[in-house]
Amino acid sequence: MAKKLALIASKGTLDWAYPPFILASTAAALDYEVSIFFTFYGLTLLKKDLSDLKVSPLGNPAMPMPLPLPNFVQMLPGMESxxxxxxxxxxxxxxxxxxxxLRNACLESGVKFIACQMTVDLFDFKPADFIEGIEFAGAASFFEFAGESDVNLFI
Amino acid sequence: MEFTKEVDASGLNCPLPILRCKKGLSELEAAQVLKIIATDPGSVKDFNAFCAQTGHTLLQLNQDGKTFTFYIKKRTD
Known part of the structure; x- marks a missing residue:
C-alpha cells in the first residue's frame, strides 16, 4: 500500500512557497499519496496569479544579501520588490x-490540493482566483487523510 | 551500458532531477534502462534514496568531473 504524506501550507512568501511543493512533488515521485491543506497565507500558493509571492529581507536577519542593509533601509518603498x-x-x-x-509537477502527479474554506471566507477570496482542480474544505477533512498518513508536516 | 531512453537534467537543482527521472521511467517498460545525467551534487544521495524507496535499480553511476550519469533499471511489478 502506498505511503501517505499530509502537509499544511500556511505561509505565503516566495521562499516559504518552496518547501511544501518540493516535498509534495518529491513524495509523489516516491509513490506517496500526497495531500496539501492550504490555510491562511498559504492560500496564496493556490492562486492563478502567483505574482503576490514576494520575499522580504525585513525582519529576516538570516537572508543572505549582497551587502548588509540595516532595517531602516530595508523598510524603504520598493525594497521588497x-x-x-x-x-x-x-x-x-x-x-x-x-x-x-513545482506546482504543476504536483498537479500532474496527482497531489491533492485542499483550500481552507474558512480562510477563503475570512479574506473574501473568490473561488475564481484559484487554479482549477482544488477542493474547498475544513479541518475535519484535513484529519480524514492526516489521520492515516505516514508523515505529517506543518509548514 | 545499453539504455532505452536518455534524460538530461544538467544544471537543474533539487528536486528537478528526481522529478525528471520519475517522468522518464514512467515512459519506459518494466526492466528497461533509463540513462540520466545530472550536475546537482546532491543527486548522488538522492538517486540512491529514490531507488531504495521505489524499487527501481541503480545499475551504474559514472562521475566525470561535476557531471554524474546514472543508469536506472525500471522495476518489474
Missing part, C-alpha cells in the same frame, strides 16, 4: 524550479 527580483534571478541562475513548475 527589489529583493524579490534578486531572489527570482538567483533561482533562475541556480537551476532551481519556479513555484509554478
Amino acid at each position: 527589489i529583493a524579490t527580483m534578486m531572489m527570482k534571478q538567483k533561482i533562475a541562475d541556480k537551476g532551481v524550479a519556479s513555484i509554478e513548475d
Whole structure:
C-alpha cells in the first residue's frame, strides 16, 4: 500500500512557497499519496496569479544579501520588490524550479490540493482566483487523510 | 551500458532531477534502462534514496568531473 504524506501550507512568501511543493512533488515521485491543506497565507500558493509571492529581507536577519542593509533601509518603498527580483534571478541562475513548475509537477502527479474554506471566507477570496482542480474544505477533512498518513508536516 | 531512453537534467537543482527521472521511467517498460545525467551534487544521495524507496535499480553511476550519469533499471511489478 502506498505511503501517505499530509502537509499544511500556511505561509505565503516566495521562499516559504518552496518547501511544501518540493516535498509534495518529491513524495509523489516516491509513490506517496500526497495531500496539501492550504490555510491562511498559504492560500496564496493556490492562486492563478502567483505574482503576490514576494520575499522580504525585513525582519529576516538570516537572508543572505549582497551587502548588509540595516532595517531602516530595508523598510524603504520598493525594497521588497527589489529583493524579490534578486531572489527570482538567483533561482533562475541556480537551476532551481519556479513555484509554478513545482506546482504543476504536483498537479500532474496527482497531489491533492485542499483550500481552507474558512480562510477563503475570512479574506473574501473568490473561488475564481484559484487554479482549477482544488477542493474547498475544513479541518475535519484535513484529519480524514492526516489521520492515516505516514508523515505529517506543518509548514 | 545499453539504455532505452536518455534524460538530461544538467544544471537543474533539487528536486528537478528526481522529478525528471520519475517522468522518464514512467515512459519506459518494466526492466528497461533509463540513462540520466545530472550536475546537482546532491543527486548522488538522492538517486540512491529514490531507488531504495521505489524499487527501481541503480545499475551504474559514472562521475566525470561535476557531471554524474546514472543508469536506472525500471522495476518489474
